[in-house]
Amino acid sequence: MKKIVTVKYVILLFCIVGLGACKVPAITAKQENKSVPKGYNNSQDTTNSANIKWRAYFTDPNLIAIIDTALLNNQELNITMQEIEMSKNEVMARKGEYLPFVNLGLGAGVVKAGKYTWDGFSEDDLKENPDKGPKYIGEFFTAANFSWELDVWKKLRNAKKSAVLKYLSTTEGKNFMVTNIIAEIAESYYELMALDNLLAIVQQNIELQTSALQVVKLQKDAAKVTQLAVNRFDAQLLNTKNLQYDIQQRIIETENRINFLAGRFPQRIARNSADFNKSPLDMIQSGIPSQLLVNRPDIRQAELELSAAKIDVQVAKANFYPSFRLTAGLGFQAFNPLYLIKPESILYNLGGDMVAPLINKNAIKATYFNANLQQIQAVYNYEQSILNAHIEVVNQLSRIDNFTKSYETKSKEVEILTQSITISNNLFKSARADYMEVLLTQREALESRMQQIEIKMKQMHAKVNIYKALGGGWN
Incomplete structure (x- = not known):
């Protein structure tokens, strides 16, 4: 009867410990808001340029060849690929945590006890009676150990889902x-073509100003103009010559920017810049804002990270609950290796344990609160x-519209x-x-033509950026 009462107290103690451990602090979660406007500029046409493959969107064969090279050799992209493989291995590790573990062990050794121990005392006894056993005791064993944490609260499975x-x-x-x-290469490529045209x-x-300078010199010889006119024409010619050096440097830097993205050493970028001003600006179909949730990789990435963070809260919450584990072992042990194969050398064990936090749960609480804040x-x-x-x-649609009008x-x-x-x-x-008047007209014409090229470059950049903004280019 007394034994039954003791068992009841033990069970009651386990219940109290379990209930105390299962108490979880309250937290405040936040629900995401996915609402977006119905359309851009009151348009609700669902046709979307983001669905066009990048090879069809960028039709220049030289540009396509550079992008293909970059997708193979770009170092930053290849670094990211290794991170993806590491994340894949993390999934494997999390999956392995909720499966049983089986370990195989082998061991051998000899033991000699100290003289002033009970085992040593027995050895002294053996000296007087040598026939009782060996002076040195062998230790040989082979065993398989089994352990399995029971995922009662789905902590391990949720950790795998999060991974x-x-x-x-x-x-x-x-x-x-x-x-x-792709967008950065395309932008730089169009910039390179614009610089060629500049x-x-x-x-x-x-050439034009050199010819004009010769005319002014002839007029000065004929006393029609003074040396001041010659100097002004000569100075404008030198100023224009100086512009080409800055442009040539920008061409080198832009080429090398493309080469860096393509993962290769400096070399000339193949391109045909002759018809840059005639580069087509195809009709852009923006679709509706809700399509961004599907088309933009960064939005999908943020959504997946949010889903993982929600599961991490559940994983952290499960740390407050008791964990259960089964353990077992089966093997052979003997002081002589010849006896290992005998049935009398068999050993085995089977057990289970429950572990629950009771006092000082600050670390678990901190992990739980941080998971919620994350x-x-x-x-x-x-x-x-x-x-x-x-x-x-919205910005890129506006840029396309305004730069089109500005170019015209x-x-x-x-x-x-x-x-x-x-x-x-x-x-x-x-x-x-x-x-x-001649000098002023020449300067204005030069500036105007250069501005026209720059506006065309901004147009082409807007074509690239609206494609990227809509979520195109990765497929």
Whole structure:
């Protein structure tokens, strides 16, 4: 009867410990907001340019070849690929934690007890009676040990789910990196073509101004103008010559930026810049904002990280509950290896244990609170990625519209000023215009043509960036 009462007290003690351990502090979670406007500029057309493959969006074969090289050799991308493999291995590790562990052990050794121990006393006894046993005792064994933590609260399985989501998020991060690399290469490629055209314009103006300088020198010899006019024309020619050196340096740096992204040493970038001003700006279909949640890799990455953070809270919460483990062992042990195979040498054990935190749970609480705060951070990060994506699309749509109008206006200005150069030269030759008018017209025409090229470059950059903003380029 007394034994039954003792068992009851032991069971009651376990219940008290279990209930005390299972008490979980209250936390405040945050729910993410996925709402976005219905359309851009009141348009609700679902046709989306992001669905176009990048090889079809960028039709220049030279640009496509560079991008292909970069996707193979870019060091940053290859570093990310290794991180993805590490995340994959983490999934394997988390999966292994909730499976049983079986270990095989072998051992051998000899033991001699000290003289003034009970075992040593027995050895002294053996000296007087040598037939009783060996002076040195052997220790030989072979055994298999089994252990298995019972995942009662799904802590280990949730940890594996979290690792899977983090692995998927790194994959989306790689896709976003691919999008950025393609966009950066395309931007630099169009910038390189624009610089080629700027250099060509400057060189054309150098020829034009050199010819004008010769005319002014002849007029000075004929006493029609003074040395001041010659100096002004000469100074403008030198200024224009100086422009080409800056452009040539920018070309070198832009080429090497592309080479760096392509993972190769400096070399010339193949391109055809002759028709840069005629580069088409295809009609962009922006679709609707809700498509960003599916098309943008960075948004999908943030969403997966949020899902993983939510599961991490559950994993941290499970640390408050008792953990259960089964252990077992089976093997052979003997003081002589010849006896290992005998049935009398068999040993085995079977047990189970429950471990629960009772006093000083500060570390568990801190982990739990931090997991919850990380989940809240992930919510804000997810919402920020959606907001950022929407603003990027709106900005790029506006840039395309405004740069298209600006290019049309600037083209008319270039046409007028190009005509004005011929007119001013003819008037100057007939002494009906001052040389300052010729200089001013040449300078304005040069600046206008250079501005036209820069606007075209901004147009092409907007074409690249709207594609990236909509979520295109990674597929």
